[in-house]
Amino acid sequence: MKNFPLSKKQLDALAERYPTPFYIYDEAAIRQNAQAIRRAFSVFPAFKEHYAVKALPNPFILKILSDEGFGADCSSLPELLLADMAGMKGEDVMFTSNETPAREYLKALELGAVINLDDYTHIEFLEKHGRIPSLVSCRYNPGPLKEGNAIIGKPEEAKYGFTRDQILRGFALLQDKGAARFALHTMAASNELNPAYHIETARLLFELAVEIRAKTGIRLEFVNLGGGVGIPYGPEQEAVDYGCLAAGIRKAYDEIILPAGLDPLGIHTEWARAVTGPYGWLVARAIHRKSIYREYIGLDACMADLMRPALYGAYHHITIPGKETADAAETNDVVGSLCENNDKFAVRRRLPKIHADETAGDFVVIHDAGAHGRAMGFNYNGKLRCGELLLRTDGSFLMIRRPETLEDYFATLNMGELQDFHNRLP
Numbered sequence: 001m002k003n004f005p006l007s008k009k010q011l012d013a014l015a016e017r018y019p020t021p022f023y024i025y026d027e028a029a030i031r032q033n034a035q036a037i038r039r040a041f042s043v044f045p046a047f048k049e050h051y052a053v054k055a056l057p058n059p060f061i062l063k064i065l066s067d068e069g070f071g072a073d074c075s076s077l078p079e080l081l082l083a084d085m086a087g088m089k090g091e092d093v094m095f096t097s098n099e100t101p102a103r104e105y106l107k108a109l110e111l112g113a114v115i116n117l118d119d120y121t122h123i124e125f126l127e128k129h130g131r132i133p134s135l136v137s138c139r140y141n142p143g144p145l146k147e148g149n150a151i152i153g154k155p156e157e158a159k160y161g162f163t164r165d166q167i168l169r170g171f172a173l174l175q176d177k178g179a180a181r182f183a184l185h186t187m188a189a190s191n192e193l194n195p196a197y198h199i200e201t202a203r204l205l206f207e208l209a210v211e212i213r214a215k216t217g218i219r220l221e222f223v224n225l226g227g228g229v230g231i232p233y234g235p236e237q238e239a240v241d242y243g244c245l246a247a248g249i250r251k252a253y254d255e256i257i258l259p260a261g262l263d264p265l266g267i268h269t270e271w272a273r274a275v276t277g278p279y280g281w282l283v284a285r286a287i288h289r290k291s292i293y294r295e296y297i298g299l300d301a302c303m304a305d306l307m308r309p310a311l312y313g314a315y316h317h318i319t320i321p322g323k324e325t326a327d328a329a330e331t332n333d334v335v336g337s338l339c340e341n342n343d344k345f346a347v348r349r350r351l352p353k354i355h356a357d358e359t360a361g362d363f364v365v366i367h368d369a370g371a372h373g374r375a376m377g378f379n380y381n382g383k384l385r386c387g388e389l390l391l392r393t394d395g396s397f398l399m400i401r402r403p404e405t406l407e408d409y410f411a412t413l414n415m416g417e418l419q420d421f422h423n424r425l426p
């Protein structure tokens, strides 16, 4: 059963204050999940999770995660500023970027974030435009050594990271240029529910850590396993068992790291989806019902609010508050208002009979929207992105981002010149 923390009655009251559509995140559930992750990984001498800011770039959420002992993974200047705002400082922040502009490296250096280089040539780029810091991480692309998965593709077709040979040469070069502390990173999957996949990734990094030690003399301070742990979007899927995952990685550690004399080696991660994904929902209202060659339910939210279904054909579970136990009596496409036919949250989905009305229509709750949800939103078709609410641990609600307004939409246009431009037209 997919959980949603509010009853129909609570939603009715909430929607009086905050009209739909909106995102809502559950603070208590995010905290419990963060604690469960830390507990599972306490089998390692040092563990640090760097939440990937791109998935839910809101400083309130980052503050909660920081309070639970998590750092951040950033890949742009605004993300570095968000992490800083949330009190995530220094080496609690990884800067895992690619095709990085010099000024973003400079900001990362200024904040003392761990720079995770994406390419061999970035060693000289960083030195030329900034400096080589004491601690440097390099991103490894395992290429054909590792099978890809549906969302991220095959590693050898991915633009990220160093080859194996470049990693070995890269660390040696960094050492020549004054680096004294080293870390190794990879990110080989996205939304992968099979723990064996992530355990194999760890094994790959451990083996490379041993090879780096043998060939360059460098002893790594930590390895970063990246993100990519999946969540059960489908009600029939099962969540990753953190204990089983951590135990599998620990077994590889005992087999590879201990005998090589590389213990203690820090284990870092950059999970995002698994941290907040299941604890965020997009709440919309059914405002139209349409019957042509198929049956449609039209919402007041659209793919500009949540793009995953349109982008990847991703499944997001849908429930109708107040009708949780009702029969799935109808088959509908649940759609938004964009002038794009792929603006569909669900296609031929069996759902309870939905009441559609501008003000009194049923709420339509779209699950597992707490990561890569609103963050991927856009303004195409003049769509204004919705706001974000936080359900606090005491049951109160806090608006942590207001909905966009027309003023926001027009703010970047050079309106001051428009009249003059018009007057001067031939």
Ligand SMILES: *Cc1c(COP(=O)(O)O)cnc(C)c1O
Residues within 6 Å of the ligand: 052, 054, 055, 073, 096, 187, 189, 190, 191, 226, 227, 228, 229, 270, 271, 272, 273, 274, 371
């Ligand atoms: C997107 C991303 C993550 C987070 O991925 P999830 O699949 O949400 O865990 C972590 N690291 C990097 C480098 C990323 O690009």
